[in-house]
Amino acid sequence: MKALVYHGPGLLSWDDAPHPVLEADGDVIVKITSTTICGTDLHILKGDVPEVRPGTILGHEAVGTVVEKGSGVTTVDVGDRVLVSCISSCGRCRFCKEGRYGLCTGGGGWIFGHLIDGLQAEYARVPFADTSVYNVPEELSDEQVLFLADILPTAFEVGVLAGGVEPGDTVAIVGAGPIGLAAIMTAKLLTPGTIVAIDLAERRLERARAFGADVTINNGTQDAVEAVMALTDGLGADVAIEAVGVPETFELCTELIRPGGRIANVGVHGHPATLHLEKLWIRDVTITTGLVDTNTTARLMKLIAEGRLDPLAFATHRYPLASVLEAYDTFAAAAETDALKVVLEAEPIVGDRPKRELAGVAG
Numbered sequence: 001m002k003a004l005v006y007h008g009p010g011l012l013s014w015d016d017a018p019h020p021v022l023e024a025d026g027d028v029i030v031k032i033t034s035t036t037i038c039g040t041d042l043h044i045l046k047g048d049v050p051e052v053r054p055g056t057i058l059g060h061e062a063v064g065t066v067v068e069k070g071s072g073v074t075t076v077d078v079g080d081r082v083l084v085s086c087i088s089s090c091g092r093c094r095f096c097k098e099g100r101y102g103l104c105t106g107g108g109g110w111i112f113g114h115l116i117d118g119l120q121a122e123y124a125r126v127p128f129a130d131t132s133v134y135n136v137p138e139e140l141s142d143e144q145v146l147f148l149a150d151i152l153p154t155a156f157e158v159g160v161l162a163g164g165v166e167p168g169d170t171v172a173i174v175g176a177g178p179i180g181l182a183a184i185m186t187a188k189l190l191t192p193g194t195i196v197a198i199d200l201a202e203r204r205l206e207r208a209r210a211f212g213a214d215v216t217i218n219n220g221t222q223d224a225v226e227a228v229m230a231l232t233d234g235l236g237a238d239v240a241i242e243a244v245g246v247p248e249t250f251e252l253c254t255e256l257i258r259p260g261g262r263i264a265n266v267g268v269h270g271h272p273a274t275l276h277l278e279k280l281w282i283r284d285v286t287i288t289t290g291l292v293d294t295n296t297t298a299r300l301m302k303l304i305a306e307g308r309l310d311p312l313a314f315a316t317h318r319y320p321l322a323s324v325l326e327a328y329d330t331f332a333a334a335a336e337t338d339a340l341k342v343v344l345e346a347e348p349i350v351g352d353r354p355k356r357e358l359a360g361v362a363g
């Protein structure tokens with residue numbers, strides 16, 4: 001089969017790779033039909049995630065069809081269309097039992113395209129299938145559910161829910177890239193009073209308004225703290241969601257938050273940020289961090305099926321799976337290409353799996 005293989009910092013290629021095989025009773029093999037690229041993949045490519053060893057197939061977000069299953073798999077069948085999430089759950093460890101799948105100590109957590117081969121490939125081995133994949137309702141397209149693999153639950157859980165957004169709140173979202181926009185979209189589920197989006201790029205702020213931001217602030221030309229204070233009678237935002245991952249944006253959140261407010265950090269940081277405890281301690285500010293658990297994925301899928309959440313606007317570019325390298329270029333140059341999420345599509349299965357591939361597994 002073909003797969004996108006990481007060969008070390010700056011090096012990616014669309015290679016011939018061994019067809020994945022079942023390694024444990026709980027595994028399934030999935031033929032990928034749709035996959036996408038994440039900002040985290042770009043971090044890996046830069047060498048920021050050294051646990052990813054050269055030779056690893058990248059990707060942790062996909063929809064596909066189960067083509068083989070291990071003897072222990074009971075809730076998923078061959079032929080089922082499934083969402084493969086960025087987080088896997090062993091279902092047995094302490095954290096999985098608490099619904100904290102992101103912290104799984106039993107071999108799950110974020111493993112695809114990180115610790116094991118990922119999903120930007122024609123086929124993938126998916127461990128812990130019973131507790132990790134989601135059956136996709138027939139009426140939903142791949143693209144409607146694809147962003148449930150990462151950005152929607154990440155923004156909702158690590159941003160909106162961790163930030164404790166409540167009806168009427170002023171929610172400041174710093175960064176209007178895919179995660180910031182997903183935070184805007186999912187914050188609306190909790191009817192905040194005002195959603196304020198803050199970014200440096202006018203084009204992204206325009207998009208933030210289209211996604212439902214009530215107020216946008218360009219902090220390249222405006223003082224964001226002053227603008228938020230003006231909106232909140234000088235108090236500050238009830239909730240601030242950090243959706244960039246650089247020290248300046250985190251520190252901005254600590255400046256525009258009201259006393260007793262909540263800062264939810266979603267961005268992936270590569271450098272230390274300064275925590276001004278000398279100013280914050282007396283203001284009763286809560287700061288949360290986290291990796292997504294994906295324990296809201298099924299609920300969000302239901303909202304999509306019921307027409308209450310429409311993530312199709314995230315898909316700005318589409319490529320055939322074999323053009324994944326071109327797709328990476330488009331995604332990496334988002335400032336010029338205006339890309340949010342780049343969807344890679346493979347041909348769906350028609351009829352039975354071709355014999356030559358079965359022969360490949362046996363060989």
Ligand SMILES: [Zn+2]
Binds near residue numbers: 037038039040150
């Ligand atoms: Zn991702």
Ligand SMILES: [Zn+2]
Binds near residue numbers: 095097105
């Ligand atoms: Zn676990």
